[in-house]
Amino acid sequence: MLSSKITRKIINLGPLILLYYLSVSEIDSHFENYFEILSFNIQLIIIYFWVSKRPEALGSGHIFFAGLINDVVMGFPLGISSLSYLVVSLVATYVKNMTVNTRITTDWFTFFIAIFFSNLIFFILLINFSEIEVSAVEVSYNTFFTLLFFPFFWFLFTYYNSIITTGKNA
C-alpha cells in the first residue's frame, strides 16, 4: 500500500524530475557528431506539454529554477533560460485557458508560437545585453528541430499522462 503510494508519487513527479535532470545533467540534445545542425530543446517541449495538459505536475517556480540551473550549466547569463521557459509556460497557460479540447495539430501549431517567442526573447536578450555571440541560424535550426520532434514527444507524454490518470483513478 505504502510502496504503491510512493510509486504513484514518483510517477506524478516524473515530468518535474525529467526537467530538472535534463537541466542539471550532461545529457544533451545536440547531435553535432551525427548531423552538425541537429539540436533541439527537450525542456521547452516538456514545459509546454505538461503546463498545458497537467499544470499541477510542473509548477512555475520549478520551471524558473530549472531555467536558472540550465543557465549555470550552459554558461548563459542567469535568468535568460528562466525567462525563455516562462514565456513557453505563459503561452501554454493561455492556450489552456482559451481552449477546451485540443488535438496534436492545434498543440503543434500553438507550440510553434510558444517557442518562436521564447527563442526570440532568448536571442534578443543575449545579442543585445550580453557579450555572448550566438548565431541566429543556430537558434533557427534549434527552433525548427524542436518543432519537428514535438509530435514524437507529444505521443510519448500523452501515454505517460494516461498512466498518471489511470493511477489516480485506481
Place this chain on the structure above:
Amino acid sequence: MSSSRDDFGIAFRSALLQRGAAQKFSLVFLIVIASIIFFLDVYGFGFMKPVRSIINDGIYRVSLVASSPSRFVPKATGRITDLFNIKSENEKLKQALEVYRQKELSVEYLTNQNKNLRKILESDETLFKENFVLSKVLIDKSSPYLKSIIINRGSKSGILKGMPVMDKDYLVGRVVETNYLSSRVLLLNDLNSRIPVTFGKDGVQAILKGSGGSKPVLEYLPEGYVVEEGIDVFTSGKDGIFLPGSPIGKTAEEGEVVLFSESSQLSFVKVDLSKQRKEVF
C-alpha cells in the same frame, strides 16, 4: 469582435496572474524576478560575482553527480571495444615508438640549437618555464550555442580569466569564467573564440575564429592569400597571453582548421599559468 478581444484579455491576464492549485507564484512575478536576475548578472554588479561563483561551484558538483550514469554507459562500452583493439594497437605503437626514438634525438639537437639561437637574440627565456595546473573536465555538455567545458580548478589554484588551456600539448581554449573551485573554458570552435595564429613556412599571421561548428576558420589573412590544405597551425603569441608555438590543428579546405584535439573527448586538460599574472577579457 469586442467579445473575442475581451476573451483574449481575460485569458491572457489569467495566464499571467492566476495561481493554480500547485502554483506558489504567478507567472508575471517570476518573469519579473528572472528579468531582474538577468540584468543584475549581465551588468556585473559587485555582489553578483561571488554569488554566481558559489552557485556555479555548487551546481557543477551536482551536475557531475547527476551525469555519472550517462557517463558510465559509453565508458563501459568503450572499454570493451578498447580491449579488442588493444593488441593490434600495441603492435602499431611499438613500431611508432621506434620512429619517435629516432626523432627524439633530432628534436633534442634542434631544441639545443633553438635555445642557443634565442640566447643570441636575447629573447625571453621565461617563455620556456612551464607552469601548468592539471584539471579534470567536470562537465562537457554540448550546447548548440556555446562550446565550453567546466574544469575542476578555479581561482583557488591560481587560475585567472583568459589563461590558455591545453590538451597534452595542443591548445583547446581559454578560461572565460573562474569560480573558487571550478572554471569554464571556452573552446576554440566556439563562435566567441578568437586566437592569433601563425602557419606555413612564411609564418603567415591570422586570427583563428570559432565557427560554432567543429572546424574554426582562419580570418584576417594577407590579401589574396589562398590557404593550402595540410599545414600545421600554431599560436603566434601576439596577444601576450598564449605561448607562441602551441600546436592547434591542420588547415583544411576554405580556410578551415581541423583541430588536433577533439573537444568532445576531453577528460583532463592543463591550464597554463606561466605567462599571465592578471585577468584579461
